[in-house]
Amino acid sequence: MRVLENLDVATMVEGGAPYGLIPDGAIVLDGTQVAWVGPQAELPSDWQGCERVDLGGRLVTPALIDCHTHLVFAGSRVREFEMRLNGASYEEIARAGGGILSTVIGTREASEAELLRDALSRADALIAEGVSTVEVKSGYGLDVETELKMLRVARQIPQHRDLSVTCTFLGAHAVPKGMNAEVYLEDVCLPALRQAHAEGLVDAVDGFCEGIAFDADQMRKVFAVARELGLPVKLHSDQLSNIGGAQVVEDFAALSADHVEYIDEAGVECLKRAGAVATLLPGAFYFLKEQQRPPVDLFRKHGVPMALATDWNPGSSPLGSLLLTMNMGCTLFGMTPAEALAGTTRIAAQALGFTDRGVVAEGMRADLAVWDAEHPAELSFHIGFNRLHSRIHGGRID
CATH class of the missing domain: 3.20.20.140 (Metal-dependent hydrolases)
Structure with a gap:
């Protein structure tokens, strides 16, 4: 189990905030899946002792x-x-x-x-x-x-x-x-x-x-x-x-x-x-x-x-x-x-008929993209400028 912390996450879950955005969030990875996502202040105590990965305030989206x-x-x-x-x-x-x-x-x-x-x-x-x-x-x-x-x-x-x-x-x-x-x-x-x-x-x-x-x-x-x-x-x-x-x-x-x-x-x-x-x-x-x-x-x-x-x-x-x-x-x-x-x-x-990816949510594949960006709109705004910091595919961090 690993906890990704110090991040903002655009979960892309429908309903609620635009982009499904959770500021000051955390994501718990359990192997190839997302086990939990939410505000870092609400991280369940069961995962407090897990390995931590500090993402430096970066933006995380689904891959x-x-x-x-x-x-x-x-x-x-x-x-x-x-x-x-x-x-x-x-x-x-x-x-x-x-x-x-x-x-x-x-x-x-x-x-x-x-x-x-x-x-x-x-x-x-x-x-x-x-x-x-x-x-x-x-x-x-x-x-x-x-x-x-x-x-x-x-x-x-x-x-x-x-x-x-x-x-x-x-x-x-x-x-x-x-x-x-x-x-x-x-x-x-x-x-x-x-x-x-x-x-x-x-x-x-x-x-x-x-x-x-x-x-x-x-x-x-x-x-x-x-x-x-x-x-x-x-x-x-x-x-x-x-x-x-x-x-x-x-x-x-x-x-x-x-x-x-x-x-x-x-x-x-x-x-x-x-x-x-x-x-x-x-x-x-x-x-x-x-x-x-x-x-x-x-x-x-x-x-x-x-x-x-x-x-x-x-x-x-x-x-x-x-x-x-x-x-x-x-x-x-x-x-x-x-x-x-x-x-x-x-x-x-x-x-493509997939139901296990495309959003950051519990039980979904841990396919994530980490961006040097402050807001999700930046991904559509820039022309010829790739703000990708790292990619996580099936829980593996590039």
């Missing part, structure tokens, strides 16, 4: 959670970024070998060791900002072998880093060049999903419901197999248009709908009935120079919780900072700092 990433990939899309800025069209970039196809080729050609090396480098950047849990998607293989390879690599990350990783199958990410969408689903995507499940490589299933990818009925086919396998689902939905993704979210009680810039009020009501989280991804909005913001006020009106995530990927969101994501959620989407911190802790955990 951050990045609930939507594509950390496993190979190749670089920086050249097409340059081409775009020099006036090249999407078609011209595609003809030059750019776009998702270049990432698919690079990922297929890379070895597991190469993919793991690069994924660990990306994971290190997130860990350095107080992240303890990361979701990692497949989706850059678009064949059975490479989709499984990506998931195997994602499963290996916790063997090399003190990080929790949850793996999401995203075989329905794009249609391979020269292939029909229906044929791809039947011959590649669904067999890959079944095999990934059989090998214990997948925790959830995602898909891209969009005019340039898969329609709502095609996503229902994928999610029907996920339901058969007992896997939760989530959906890339309403990013570029509204083609009925929110109804799919409701029909399958999805954990989250992600992007959601073009969702309408009826769609928001679908999310509410489903109990789904709206996961906002300002990195892609910023990088693609989109103009339509997600309807934050509608999410508030209908009580749909909002998560924030980096969407770290090689093409549309090369964003490796969850802290910057929080700032973007505030400056670009109009979220409050309290909503941004909830969206990267308590609500991010909900978006």
Whole structure:
């Protein structure tokens, strides 16, 4: 048993003080769990004699959670970024070998060791900002072998880093060049999903419901197999248009709908009935120079919780900072700092189906971040300035 003392703690427990803030607090750790949290003056006598760790008046929050990433990939899309800025069209970039196809080729050609090396480098950047849990998607293989390879690599990350990783199958990410969408689903995507499940490589299933990818009925086919396998689902939905993704979210009680810039009020009501989280991804909005913001006020009106995530990927969101994501959620989407911190802790955990993390409370995982900060709003305020002092993952202090 250890007592963390001389700290302020933003518990992020709903109700009560903003941020669930406890000034002059203390936290008791019992192995991998939080045994007690409260004002230091009220520390129970049973723990008075335990080992003490003085945090020097610093701020403690739940460790951050990045609930939507594509950390496993190979190749670089920086050249097409340059081409775009020099006036090249999407078609011209595609003809030059750019776009998702270049990432698919690079990922297929890379070895597991190469993919793991690069994924660990990306994971290190997130860990350095107080992240303890990361979701990692497949989706850059678009064949059975490479989709499984990506998931195997994602499963290996916790063997090399003190990080929790949850793996999401995203075989329905794009249609391979020269292939029909229906044929791809039947011959590649669904067999890959079944095999990934059989090998214990997948925790959830995602898909891209969009005019340039898969329609709502095609996503229902994928999610029907996920339901058969007992896997939760989530959906890339309403990013570029509204083609009925929110109804799919409701029909399958999805954990989250992600992007959601073009969702309408009826769609928001679908999310509410489903109990789904709206996961906002300002990195892609910023990088693609989109103009339509997600309807934050509608999410508030209908009580749909909002998560924030980096969407770290090689093409549309090369964003490796969850802290910057929080700032973007505030400056670009109009979220409050309290909503941004909830969206990267308590609500991010909900978006991944976790009930054991995301808040500092008795019985929860001892995943904590210690900040050189006086107020939780500082985490969303600073740009390019990381105030992390230390990170505690499963009770282990970095």
